[in-house]
Amino acid sequence: MSADLIQLLVGGVLLGGIYGLAAFGLSITFGVLNVLNLAHGEFLMLGSLLSYGLFVGLGINPFISAVLVIPVFMLLGVFFYLLLLKPIMDKPPHQLLVASILVTMGASLFIEDVTSFFWERPVTGISYSLPPMEFSGVVISSTRLLILLFIFALACGMQLYLKKTFVGKSIRAIVQGREGAKMVGIPISRVSALAFSIGMALAASAGAFYVTLFTVTPVMGIPLTIKYLCVVVLGGLGSIVGSVFGGLILGIAETLTAYYWGAEWSPTIAFILLIIILIIKPEGLFGAKK
Amino acid sequence: MSRGGKKLFYSVVLLLWAFLAALPFLGFSYGVVWVFLLAVYFTLALSYDIVGGYLGYMNLGHASFFGLGAYTTAILLNQGFNLFSALPGAMLLAAAFAAVISYPLFRLRGAYFALATFGLVSLIEVLTNNLRDLTGGSGGISTPPGDHTLPSYYLVLAVAGGTMVLSQIIARSKFGLALFSIREDEEVAKAFGVPTTLYKGLALIISSVPASVVGGIYVWHMTYISPESVFGLEIALSPIIMAMLGGTGIMIGPLVGAVFITLVQEFLWTKVPYFHLAMYGTVLVLLGRFMPGGLVRIRWIRPFIQRLDLGEAVDYFRNVDAERMP
Numbered sequence: 280m281s282a283d284l285i286q287l288l289v290g291g292v293l294l295g296g297i298y299g300l301a302a303f304g305l306s307i308t309f310g311v312l313n314v315l316n317l318a319h320g321e322f323l324m325l326g327s328l329l330s331y332g333l334f335v336g337l338g339i340n341p342f343i344s345a346v347l348v349i350p351v352f353m354l355l356g357v358f359f360y361l362l363l364l365k366p367i368m369d370k371p372p373h374q375l376l377v378a379s380i381l382v383t384m385g386a387s388l389f390i391e392d393v394t395s396f397f398w399e400r401p402v403t404g405i406s407y408s409l410p411p412m413e414f415s416g417v418v419i420s421s422t423r424l425l426i427l428l429f430i431f432a433l434a435c436g437m438q439l440y441l442k443k444t445f446v447g448k449s450i451r452a453i454v455q456g457r458e459g460a461k462m463v464g465i466p467i468s469r470v471s472a473l474a475f476s477i478g479m480a481l482a483a484s485a486g487a488f489y490v491t492l493f494t495v496t497p498v499m500g501i502p503l504t505i506k507y508l509c510v511v512v513l514g515g516l517g518s519i520v521g522s523v524f525g526g527l528i529l530g531i532a533e534t535l536t537a538y539y540w541g542a543e544w545s546p547t548i549a550f551i552l553l554i555i556i557l558i559i560k561p562e563g564l565f566g567a568k569k
Numbered sequence: 570m571s572r573g574g575k576k577l578f579y580s581v582v583l584l585l586w587a588f589l590a591a592l593p594f595l596g597f598s599y600g601v602v603w604v605f606l607l608a609v610y611f612t613l614a615l616s617y618d619i620v621g622g623y624l625g626y627m628n629l630g631h632a633s634f635f636g637l638g639a640y641t642t643a644i645l646l647n648q649g650f651n652l653f654s655a656l657p658g659a660m661l662l663a664a665a666f667a668a669v670i671s672y673p674l675f676r677l678r679g680a681y682f683a684l685a686t687f688g689l690v691s692l693i694e695v696l697t698n699n700l701r702d703l704t705g706g707s708g709g710i711s712t713p714p715g716d717h718t719l720p721s722y723y724l725v726l727a728v729a730g731g732t733m734v735l736s737q738i739i740a741r742s743k744f745g746l747a748l749f750s751i752r753e754d755e756e757v758a759k760a761f762g763v764p765t766t767l768y769k770g771l772a773l774i775i776s777s778v779p780a781s782v783v784g785g786i787y788v789w790h791m792t793y794i795s796p797e798s799v800f801g802l803e804i805a806l807s808p809i810i811m812a813m814l815g816g817t818g819i820m821i822g823p824l825v826g827a828v829f830i831t832l833v834q835e836f837l838w839t840k841v842p843y844f845h846l847a848m849y850g851t852v853l854v855l856l857g858r859f860m861p862g863g864l865v866r867i868r869w870i871r872p873f874i875q876r877l878d879l880g881e882a883v884d885y886f887r888n889v890d891a892e893r894m895p
Contacts, residue, residue, distance in 0.1 A: 385854035393844070505687060512677070546695050550689070557677065
């Protein structure tokens with residue numbers, strides 16, 4: 280029983296790490312641009328499919344493709360930003376909100392429909408695994424452990440980048456105050472494009488791991504985006520530690536729900552968590568009180 | 570604002586309604602089905618607009634009221650209730666649901682509110698799929714058979730007309746003014762004494778009522794629904810796209826949008842079997858990119874709309890990019 284529970288927890292933590300990584304990308308995009316990217320889950324899906332393609336076509340292992348997708352999706356992110364988001368950034372707040380929801384939602388529907396048209400087999404998964412490890416009766420897949428380490432390293436690297444480098448500092452400056460950042464001479468548009476592409480690359484990189492553990496369908500983008508929203512609200516808007524913890528909580532909760540009540544109930548838990556946190560602590564676990 | 574424009578508008582609307590009411594007797598049986606669906610979508614778009622346009626909160630979960638109404642009506646009809654006791658039941662349930670859900674959800678703002686309400690639809694879809702004993706699960710639910718084409722047609726026309734009146738009454742009342750003020754600046758509205766939490770909840774409840782009633786009529790007409798058909802992406806998004814395309818926050822916007830989109834569906838989509846969602850997506854992107862104010866706020870259309878005297882709502886998107894449209 281307890282071995283079962285530990286295995287469940289490990290699975291939950293891993294799922295949570297993937298959620299946290301992608302949710303952090305969403306959070307950084309929102310913080311810098313003030314735009315909630317509803318197409319975020321689609322990029323995870325595309326990252327998964329690309330990594331799957333690389334694995335099947337060229338035999339590249341998912342750890343390498345998780346790194347390979349980063350530059351590809353950063354480039355894609357810059358294009359997405361310049362083409363769709365930059366033109367609407369100067370609108371007054373309410374119009375920016377309406378326009379950004381329309382644009383990102385539209386892009387999300389478009390990506391989903393086109394992908395499911397060209398992706399004939401709806402369900403895919405990578406059968407990549409390393410020999411499992413055993414600690415006193417608890418069997419832990421070493422693939423999962425490695426993935427967790429990789430995600431942890433990526434999150435730490437991201438944190439260092441934001442805290443120590445000049446560009447990272449300017450990203451945080453924009454999060455704190457757009458006008459102020461503009462006043463001290465930060466090139467808002469360029470840094471925004473960079474932040475958006477980092478967010479997308481993180482999602483795609485999380486997608487490369489997602490496909491090693493779960494099946495991927497072209498229609499999973501929007502439900503995933505809703506899960507990231509829960510993670511971001513759970514952890515507190517704009518907090519890195521928050522989104523990692525929120526991801527862990529959601530991942531563990533989903534795994535436990537699936538185990539005890541059945542897999543068909545696990546999609547509901549994210550929304551229930553969202554409602555609970557909104558009633559108890561609307562600013563999130565790690566959010567600053569307004 | 571000229572009086573003449575207003576009179577003209579109301580007489581055109583009345584004439585249109587009279588024509589639609591006479592439609593079944595003119596022998597357009599296909600037209601009746603088409604207008605039925607148009608009226609369903611229009612009612613959804615217009616009732617969405619009470620929250621989405623007047624209050625300024627994008628409620629992407631409006632279809633959950635429609636689906637709740639449809640499922641409640643179907644279950645009550647199967648229990649032996651007749652339509653006129655089932656519809657109020659559906660209405661009450663949807664209103665109660667809206668009241669309960671408004672408290673946590675209105676703590677979110679902007680895009681977060683939009684995404685959370687969108688999650689609501691999929692939550693209820695999962696629930697209807699899982700609660701098989703009550704809802705029939707993913708296989709859907711059937712109601713007692715019978716040809717209700719004509720009565721449901723008149724009912725839905727009546728509900729659509731009622732929703733137009735309701736929307737107009739709200740737009741001209743003090744309550745509507747409070748909703749507009751929340752849309753413009755919630756903090757300032759609160760400072761001026763608008764009970765924002767109460768009014769936001771009320772707006773959501775009011776907008777849930779027509780949606781649930783129309784859901785009930787829809788299932789009565791169709792005699793079969795599945796979770797996919799009442800909570801799916803197309804039914805969840807198309808009323809909102811209609812309201813956005815026509816122009817939000819003004820009654821005529823959803824009307825223009827609904828007619829436009831159903832016409833496009835009728836003449837274009839039946840010929841292209843693929844990429845319907847992708848086309849919706851493209852419309853959304855173009856709308857957001859070029860004219861978030863909608864069709865009625867395009868520069869050369871706006872003066873006509875203003876002369877109809879439907880309130881000051883047209884001026885609300887004052888610097889819309891529609892100005893820059895070629």
